Amino acid sequence: MRSETDSQVREGAKILVLPAANLSTVDDTGLVRAILDGDSRAPRVLWDRYARLVYRILRRSLGQQNEVEDLVQEVFLNLFRKLPTLRDPRTLPAFLVTMTTLTLRHELRRRWVRRCMLLGAKEDIDPDLRAVHPNPEARQAVARLYAILDRIGREERVAFVLRFIEGMELTEVATALGLSLATAKRRLVHARARVDHHIANDPGLAAYLSGIDEESP
Amino acid sequence: MNTSLEPPDSDRALRHLCELARTTFNEDLSAREQAGWSRLKVKAAGRPRPRRTLALGLGLAAAAATVVLLTLNGNQTPPSLGFRIVDEAGVPQAAPDLASAGRIEFSDGSRVAVAAEARTSVTAINARGASLRLEHGRLSAQFVQLPQASWSIAAGPYQILVTGTAFDASWTPDTRTLELWLRHGSVLVKGPNAGQGLAVVAGQHLLASATTGQIVLDAMAPAAPSALPTVPTAPTPAADLAPAPSVPAERPATSPRESLRALHVAPAARAPASEPSLTWPQALARGDFQRILDEAARRGIDDVLSGATSADLAAFADAARYGRQNDLAQRALLAQRQRFPRSLAGRDAAFFLGTLDESRAGREAQTSALHWYGRYLAENPSGGYSGQALGRRLVLFESLHDRATARETATLYLAKFPSGPYAAKARRIVESEF
Numbered sequence: 001m002r003s004e005t006d007s008q009v010r011e012g013a014k015i016l017v018l019p020a021a022n023l024s025t026v027d028d029t030g031l032v033r034a035i036l037d038g039d040s041r042a043p044r045v046l047w048d049r050y051a052r053l054v055y056r057i058l059r060r061s062l063g064q065q066n067e068v069e070d071l072v073q074e075v076f077l078n079l080f081r082k083l084p085t086l087r088d089p090r091t092l093p094a095f096l097v098t099m100t101t102l103t104l105r106h107e108l109r110r111r112w113v114r115r116c117m118l119l120g121a122k123e124d125i126d127p128d129l130r131a132v133h134p135n136p137e138a139r140q141a142v143a144r145l146y147a148i149l150d151r152i153g154r155e156e157r158v159a160f161v162l163r164f165i166e167g168m169e170l171t172e173v174a175t176a177l178g179l180s181l182a183t184a185k186r187r188l189v190h191a192r193a194r195v196d197h198h199i200a201n202d203p204g205l206a207a208y209l210s211g212i213d214e215e216s217p
Numbered sequence: 218m219n220t221s222l223e224p225p226d227s228d229r230a231l232r233h234l235c236e237l238a239r240t241t242f243n244e245d246l247s248a249r250e251q252a253g254w255s256r257l258k259v260k261a262a263g264r265p266r267p268r269r270t271l272a273l274g275l276g277l278a279a280a281a282a283t284v285v286l287l288t289l290n291g292n293q294t295p296p297s298l299g300f301r302i303v304d305e306a307g308v309p310q311a312a313p314d315l316a317s318a319g320r321i322e323f324s325d326g327s328r329v330a331v332a333a334e335a336r337t338s339v340t341a342i343n344a345r346g347a348s349l350r351l352e353h354g355r356l357s358a359q360f361v362q363l364p365q366a367s368w369s370i371a372a373g374p375y376q377i378l379v380t381g382t383a384f385d386a387s388w389t390p391d392t393r394t395l396e397l398w399l400r401h402g403s404v405l406v407k408g409p410n411a412g413q414g415l416a417v418v419a420g421q422h423l424l425a426s427a428t429t430g431q432i433v434l435d436a437m438a439p440a441a442p443s444a445l446p447t448v449p450t451a452p453t454p455a456a457d458l459a460p461a462p463s464v465p466a467e468r469p470a471t472s473p474r475e476s477l478r479a480l481h482v483a484p485a486a487r488a489p490a491s492e493p494s495l496t497w498p499q500a501l502a503r504g505d506f507q508r509i510l511d512e513a514a515r516r517g518i519d520d521v522l523s524g525a526t527s528a529d530l531a532a533f534a535d536a537a538r539y540g541r542q543n544d545l546a547q548r549a550l551l552a553q554r555q556r557f558p559r560s561l562a563g564r565d566a567a568f569f570l571g572t573l574d575e576s577r578a579g580r581e582a583q584t585s586a587l588h589w590y591g592r593y594l595a596e597n598p599s600g601g602y603s604g605q606a607l608g609r610r611l612v613l614f615e616s617l618h619d620r621a622t623a624r625e626t627a628t629l630y631l632a633k634f635p636s637g638p639y640a641a642k643a644r645r646i647v648e649s650e651f
Contacts, residue, residue, distance in 0.1 A: 022575065023430075025616045029645070038374015039409035040393055040427050043261075047254045052244040059242035069250055073257050080261065142241050145234045165235045192231075199230055209230045 412638030
């Protein structure tokens with residue numbers, strides 16, 4: 001860089017202009033480097049690139065379409081704070097998912113404490129689900145699924161959502177949760193068994209599921 | 218993943234419920250959520266910074282309480298440098314007046330003059346030098362060249378790495394702009410878009426914007442900067458920095474305060490409004506882009522494009538580019554190529570046409586940028602911008618998903634510029650699998 005730059009200036013071209021890089025097209029490595037270099041455009045690009053992913057994981061984990069915005073912001077604030085510790089910028093998406101699951105587990109713990117203090121009071125079904133599922137039975141089935149997830153452990157819940165709803169590979173789940181592959185697999189087996197058990201013993205869900213055919217929903 | 222306890226149709230039921238959950242909770246963002254970035258920025262700005270354990274928090278802005286001798290290394294040898302803060306007349310200050318100019322004097326004889334209202338602090342110090350942070354305003358530094366000297370000045374996201382040298386630097390937080398005038402020696406500037414570091418040598422001026430990412434490196438105007446109004450040459454290093462009698466200071470011809478106030482004026486504004494007959498290259502070197510654009514408008518753009526000299530046309534194109542009048546810049550560069558195709562400026566114009574295309578969005582613009590960079594390289598295989606042109610081409614090929622050509626270009630880049638600013642990216646492309 002040094003010699004190249006010097007030669008550019010000395011060979012008669014008086015002015016060297018390094019054009020602003022188009023950050024929206026740079027890869028994650030370049031984006032992380034730009035953020036660490038203090039490029040003020042870069043955090044916005046990262047937000048644009050990954051905000052939807054974080055929203056989606058939090059929504060699917062909590063069973064809420066709305067009211068996750070504060071958590072999303074918390075994830076990104078933590079991400080920007082921890083970014084200097086990221087050793088390999090190519091793993092940015094996995095790093096972000098890990099930050100998301102950390103925030104998520106904290107939030108689940110907070111909700112559990114709140115439920116305990118309110119003596120088992122449950123949160124209402126998100127009213128905005130009506131817009132997504134006009135079918136009240138489908139809506140109810142989703143609510144029942146999340147009621148079941150409320151009854152299994154927080155760690156199992158997060159693992160279950162990442163694997164079965166978010167569709168992550170087993171290795172990705174293990175990375176996101178900071179677990180070995182074997183431990184992640186065990187946790188998923190337990191989670192799956194518990195969810196299956198609750199589904200089988202939920203009369204409302206059983207009635208709904210008996211009415212579906214293979215192609216639905 | 219099944220367990221033996223599952224009912225026979227649990228897979229189907231679970232698949233169905235998970236699919237319901239997926240379609241229910243999607244990644245569509247409401248208008249408010251899409252605007253979440255603005256709120257995040259506010260939150261991030263309001264979050265307190267982590268405490269720095271080593272930050273000494275000293276300096277004119279931090280209002281250091283006393284004149285101190287700093288030794289971070291305790292009984293270790295060699296001892297750390299010391300420093301003290303003095304006013305314009307060289308009188309040590311226990312509680313520096315922020316409104317006034319002042320000076321930081323180091324025990325090795327290095328001096329940093331800080332303009333009135335500017336904010337700077339010494340964040341670390343050792344036997345080989347110190348780290349300073351320029352938070353706002355302008356300073357003028359003169360560092361003594363000693364073996365293994367290590368000085369640095371941080372300004373926003375930029376870092377100026379110094380050996381022995383003299384320069385002026387200013388940092389404007391509002392516009393996130395760093396400006397640097399090198400009087401002697403050389404420095405390495407690191408920061409956004411500066412790759413592994415940008416060398417700035419004596420006689421050069423650097424303007425870097427962390428907002429746009431653009432960096433302009435040009436020749437320092439003869440009149441700028443106001444050299445060392447408050448950094449008197451120290452006859453001997455200030456060995457004893459305990460509270461001491463006032464240090465003799467060489468008074469500049471004009472009032473020091475007056476000189477420092479002048480430091481706050483932008484370089485372009487320092488030139489008298491009625492300065493006669495500056496050539497366009499001279500005006501450009503002073504950063505007075507608007508003067509060139511105004512004169513061109515007065516003369517008529519078409520007349521300029523068809524009648525100006527190659528040097529004026531180049532200055533006009535640069536002024537238009539810096540003024541973000543890209544259409545005008547493009548016309549000037551095309552005229553340069555048409556009228557002076559064999560001149561250096563005419564050949565360089567191809568490179569700048571590529572950068573202009575890159576500033577536009579879309580595949581067509583990228584393809585056009587590739588064309589111009591290719592033309593530049595064909596006409597100037599060893600030209601001053603050949604590294605940049607080749608580097609931009611590999612970036613563009615990758616962006617256009619032309620992996621084979623990107624790989625080919627990356628290989629060529631590494632052969633010609635193994636330690637160039639795009640070398641890391643080129644290696645990644647070469648080593649990646651199809």
